[in-house]
Amino acid sequence: MMCGAPSATQPATAEIQAIADKVKSQLEEKENKTFPVFKAVEFKSQVVAGRNLFIKVQVDDDDFVHLRVFESLPHENKPLTLSSYQTNKSRHDELTYF
Structure with a gap:
């Protein structure tokens, strides 16, 4: 992976799910709601x-x-x-830098 460039999209791993779980409370606080489902599907890294x-x-x-x-x-x-987030996304929305 080139430094600074995001990787290709990859299926989420157990490590990525654990990271998502660790920032879930930060998102719930910012959105003022709870998410009973919170399943990491895919990711990119930079x-x-x-x-x-x-x-x-x-x-x-x-x-x-x-x-x-x-x-x-x-x-x-x-x-x-949790640096940033985007809501109202669909399964087919591409992960891009934001």
Whole structure:
């Protein structure tokens, strides 16, 4: 993967689901609602001074959100941050930088 360029879209892994689960409460707080369904479907990653993860998450039968999560470098020992998100997405909406 080239530094700075997002990777190709890949199916979500257990690691990506765990990351999505860790920022779920941040999204629920910002949206002022709970998401009983929160299933990571696919993702892209971007190497920066750490890593940006763009994650498509299913939150209802046909309702998705796109998350941008920042993971700092290991030596910084900082928590995952929900940097940005987009709501009202569909299964077919492409993950892009936002």
